[in-house]
Amino acid sequence: MRKVLALLALALFAALPVHAAPAAEKLTVMLDWFPNVDHVPLFVARDRGFLKDAGIEVEYLSPSETSDALKLAAAGQVDLAVGYQPQTIVAASAGIPVCAVGRLVEHPLSTLLFLKGKGIEKPSDLSGKKIGYTVPGMMDILLKAFAERNGIANYEAVNVGFTIVPALAAGTVDAIMGPFKNYETVELEHKGLAPQWFELEKHGIPDYDELIIVAGKNAYTARKAVIRRFTECLGKGIAWTKAHPREALELYFAAVPEAPREMEREAFARTLPQYASSQRFDRKGWETFAAFAKQSGLIEREAPLDDLLQGE
Amino acid sequence: MLEVSRLSKKYDSDDPSARLTVLSDFSLCVPTGGFAVLVGPSGCGKTSFFDILVGSASADSGNIAWNGVAVPNLCGLCAYMQQKDLLLPWLPLFENVLLPRRVRGGVSRDDIDEARALFVRLGLKGFEGFLPSSVSGGMRQRCALARTLMMRGECVLLDEPLSALDAITRRSLRELLLLLQSEFGKTVLMITHDVEEAIALADDIYVLGTQPMDVREIIRLSSPKPRSAAQEGFVAMRERILGSLAPAGASR
Amino acid sequence: MIRRYGPSLFMILLLCLSWETAVRTLDVPWYILPPPSQALRTAILRSPLLLSHSFVTGGEILLGIALALALAVPLAVAMFFSPVLDRAFAPFLVASQAIPVFALAPLLIVWFGYGIGSKVVMAAIVIFFPITVNLLQGFRSCPQELRTLFRLMEASPWTMLRRLYWPFALPYFFSGLRVGVSVATIGAVIGEWVGSQKGLGYLMIQANARMSVDLVFAAILWLSVMGLALWTLVGRIEKRIVRWKN
Numbered sequence: 001m002r003k004v005l006a007l008l009a010l011a012l013f014a015a016l017p018v019h020a021a022p023a024a025e026k027l028t029v030m031l032d033w034f035p036n037v038d039h040v041p042l043f044v045a046r047d048r049g050f051l052k053d054a055g056i057e058v059e060y061l062s063p064s065e066t067s068d069a070l071k072l073a074a075a076g077q078v079d080l081a082v083g084y085q086p087q088t089i090v091a092a093s094a095g096i097p098v099c100a101v102g103r104l105v106e107h108p109l110s111t112l113l114f115l116k117g118k119g120i121e122k123p124s125d126l127s128g129k130k131i132g133y134t135v136p137g138m139m140d141i142l143l144k145a146f147a148e149r150n151g152i153a154n155y156e157a158v159n160v161g162f163t164i165v166p167a168l169a170a171g172t173v174d175a176i177m178g179p180f181k182n183y184e185t186v187e188l189e190h191k192g193l194a195p196q197w198f199e200l201e202k203h204g205i206p207d208y209d210e211l212i213i214v215a216g217k218n219a220y221t222a223r224k225a226v227i228r229r230f231t232e233c234l235g236k237g238i239a240w241t242k243a244h245p246r247e248a249l250e251l252y253f254a255a256v257p258e259a260p261r262e263m264e265r266e267a268f269a270r271t272l273p274q275y276a277s278s279q280r281f282d283r284k285g286w287e288t289f290a291a292f293a294k295q296s297g298l299i300e301r302e303a304p305l306d307d308l309l310q311g312e
Numbered sequence: 313m314l315e316v317s318r319l320s321k322k323y324d325s326d327d328p329s330a331r332l333t334v335l336s337d338f339s340l341c342v343p344t345g346g347f348a349v350l351v352g353p354s355g356c357g358k359t360s361f362f363d364i365l366v367g368s369a370s371a372d373s374g375n376i377a378w379n380g381v382a383v384p385n386l387c388g389l390c391a392y393m394q395q396k397d398l399l400l401p402w403l404p405l406f407e408n409v410l411l412p413r414r415v416r417g418g419v420s421r422d423d424i425d426e427a428r429a430l431f432v433r434l435g436l437k438g439f440e441g442f443l444p445s446s447v448s449g450g451m452r453q454r455c456a457l458a459r460t461l462m463m464r465g466e467c468v469l470l471d472e473p474l475s476a477l478d479a480i481t482r483r484s485l486r487e488l489l490l491l492l493q494s495e496f497g498k499t500v501l502m503i504t505h506d507v508e509e510a511i512a513l514a515d516d517i518y519v520l521g522t523q524p525m526d527v528r529e530i531i532r533l534s535s536p537k538p539r540s541a542a543q544e545g546f547v548a549m550r551e552r553i554l555g556s557l558a559p560a561g562a563s564r
Numbered sequence: 565m566i567r568r569y570g571p572s573l574f575m576i577l578l579l580c581l582s583w584e585t586a587v588r589t590l591d592v593p594w595y596i597l598p599p600p601s602q603a604l605r606t607a608i609l610r611s612p613l614l615l616s617h618s619f620v621t622g623g624e625i626l627l628g629i630a631l632a633l634a635l636a637v638p639l640a641v642a643m644f645f646s647p648v649l650d651r652a653f654a655p656f657l658v659a660s661q662a663i664p665v666f667a668l669a670p671l672l673i674v675w676f677g678y679g680i681g682s683k684v685v686m687a688a689i690v691i692f693f694p695i696t697v698n699l700l701q702g703f704r705s706c707p708q709e710l711r712t713l714f715r716l717m718e719a720s721p722w723t724m725l726r727r728l729y730w731p732f733a734l735p736y737f738f739s740g741l742r743v744g745v746s747v748a749t750i751g752a753v754i755g756e757w758v759g760s761q762k763g764l765g766y767l768m769i770q771a772n773a774r775m776s777v778d779l780v781f782a783a784i785l786w787l788s789v790m791g792l793a794l795w796t797l798v799g800r801i802e803k804r805i806v807r808w809k810n
Contacts, residue, residue, distance in 0.1 A: 067772055067773065067775070071593075071595055071596055072596075074593065074595065075592075075593045075595075075596055087773075090773075090774060090775050091595075091775050094595070094774070094775040094776070096593075096595045096775060135769070135773050136766060136769050136770035136773060137769065137770035137771065137772070137773030137774040138773045138774075157761075158678055158759075158761065159678070159759055159760055159761055159766065160678065160759050161670075161673075161757065161758040161759040162670075162758070163670050163673050163674070163758065163759055166670070166673070166674045167678075170674070172677060172678065366712060366715075366716060367715065368708075368712055387715060387716055387718065388716070388718045390716065391716070392712070392713065392716050394709060396709060398709055398710060398713050400710070400727075400728070400731065401808040401809060402731045402732075402734075402806075402807075402808045411717070411727070412717050414727070415714065415717045415718070415719045415723055415727065416717070416718070443807070443808055444808075445808060445809050463716070463717060464717075465716075
């Protein structure tokens with residue numbers, strides 16, 4: 001009798017529906033550059049378990065070049081990419097099949113940067129001077145638009161690539177369009193220089209999201225649910241970062257041991273107010289920027305915003 | 313007059329089997345305007361001897377004297393002709409012949425006339441503008457001979473100058489070598505392994521042994537030159553020399 | 565004419581066909597790798613733009629070649645005649661080739677500015693090594709017997725350099741030069757990537773930022789043609805000067 005009972009118990013046990021956790025869905029996300037404090041919420045979302053709870057296993061990759069991430073996402077080689085709003089609009093206008101799905105940094109980080117003590121108080125003081133820019137095809141156009149709207153006349157544009165610090169320090173250029181207000185400014189200060197800057201959105205350039213999450217159109221259609229969950233977790237990551245900045249930063253340092261701590265600590269302080277407060281896109285803002293892009297010559301054809309914006 | 317007295321040269325080595333005594337108390341004397349020929353098997357040290365004479369190597373002991381004056385080597389005193397024609401491939405034949413004068417400082421009207429005359433004398437007329445690669449081996453050696461004659465130096469060293477040529481060409485060039493002595497009064501020292509060539513050209517034949525290179529026999533010849541195999545005594549002389557050259561016992 | 569250019573034209577056609585086929589069958593997006601037909605079309609349609617930038621890059625390359633020659637020839641001569649200098653410079657020679665030029669580019673900008681200078685120096689660095697090494701090899705390959713001949717003619721070192729070593733080394737020099745000019749394009753373009761106003765390298769970055777990937781490849785096409793033209797030109801010059809076989 002005992003034997004039968006034992007066997008029965010065993011059989012019952014075996015027949016019970018085993019509560020197995022559903023296999024996590026994988027997402028590859030290519031960053032816009034090497035990991036830096038702009039990406040803290042992404043690491044928070046991963047390492048605080050928000051993504052795991054949503055059943056997502058995420059892998060962060062670094063590109064070899066800043067336009068790589070977006071193109072690879074469009075081609076389906078990575079699931080998501082961290083991109084820039086202006087660049088995304090250019091891509092969409094050129095017919096590259098991408099859509100914007102989430103927000104990371106909701107204001108421009110690029111600035112028109114110069115050094116203190118050179119007698120520059122307002123933008124028009126840069127008339128007749130040498131102004132550098134970091135990315136041909138993008139920053140030189142922004143510079144031109146900025147100059148038109150702020151009365152900078154007769155300036156000489158110089159492509160400085162990414163040699164921002166030497167160019168300013170040596171005085172080869174008087175200002176540079178492109179350095180980030182949360183990053184290069186800290187770099188310059190650490191090198192003993194005194195940077196000042198004009199914020200683009202406060203000088204006539206329409207406000208835009210510096211960093212957004214981008215997906216290929218096909219990828220979005222195929223995996224809409226997962227991607228939506230991802231951006232939700234990103235929103236949670238941003239919120240948690242704003243609520244617990246010190247812990248968030250330590251978490252980031254643990255995830256990215258090669259980060260230059262001192263510098264990034266300060267950079268983080270300047271980045272904190274820039275993180276996106278919502279995953280919902282500012283449709284009006286995008287329309288304004290798109291019109292500006294067309295008018296300033298950044299794009300030649302209209303960018304179809306309906307297709308492009310797939311936020312919450 | 314070229315006098316070599318008691319030249320010795322040894323190549324040392326940690327490996328006893330590689331140690332080589334090339335020359336040991338080697339002496340010879342070539343009178344002014346004379347034609348001496350060294351005959352010996354390959355590898356007996358003839359080239360090492362010439363290396364010492366031209367200054368590419370130095371003897372361990374011994375003396376070299378030219379016209380009674382002791383000299384370390386014959387640099388600047390002798391002209392040199394080798395098995396390889398050593399013509400500069402990028403210069404046409406005429407320029408190759410003028411080379412010694414150019415190197416010395418400059419080419420004069422006389423130099424050009426002299427060179428032209430040599431071209432005629434040596435059967436090269438018409439080929440002045442040709443590059444060495446466009447003419448035959450025999451012509452190249454004739455050109456080398458012309459250059460040798462344009463070099464400063466009353467002494468001429470010939471290191472197997474005809475060995476690279478075919479038998480027919482070799483015969484025709486032999487007579488030209490005699491010009492060095494007969495028309496230009498040079499003192500000639502020649503190395504060869506061709507016994508018949510030695511008999512045809514030499515006033516004095518030095519029959520050499522090997523390791524170290526020593527003089528087995530000196531044969532003085534005085535009949536008119538060039539001598540041919542058809543002449544009386546030629547074959548007997550050849551056999552005599554070949555006999556002298558035969559390795560005596562231990563070989564290298 | 566067909567016999568001379570036939571085989572290479574055939575290979576080029578074959579390559580283009582495989583590329584075109586691969587892109588179409590593998591469905592490679594145009595913004596990652598455009599098919600050659602598209603790149604070629606852009607290369608032709610936007611010739612005026614590409615031409616004006618080519619002049620700039622071409623100028624940098626030619627000046628770079630001149631600079632490299634001005635440095636390489638004396639250095640090779642010095643290293644040949646002086647064993648001490650040879651030992652001293654040999655490691656730098658090797659290093660100049662081993663260092664990734666991309667790492668040097670920002671330094672050159674700091675030293676030579678954003679103008680044409682840094683690009684010329686960059687191109688020169690890339691060409692310098694093959695020229696020097698080949699020339700040196702040419703000098704060293706001169707047979708001992710010829711050197712002895714000149715010594716017997718009591719030639720001075722300068723005479724030997726002028727009449728023996730230099731002519732002898734010319735074929736070697738030209739092979740080094742041919743290699744050098746074909747990689748000079750790399751040096752100039754990389755120099756332009758890190759701060760320039762004009763040139764095919766600059767155009768490539770600008771086109772890339774504007775997502776005009778076909779223009780990027782059109783620029784690459786023009787660069788290849790430029791490299792090819794330089795290679796052929798040097799070959800022609802060599803044929804004219806070196807009429808002998810060593």
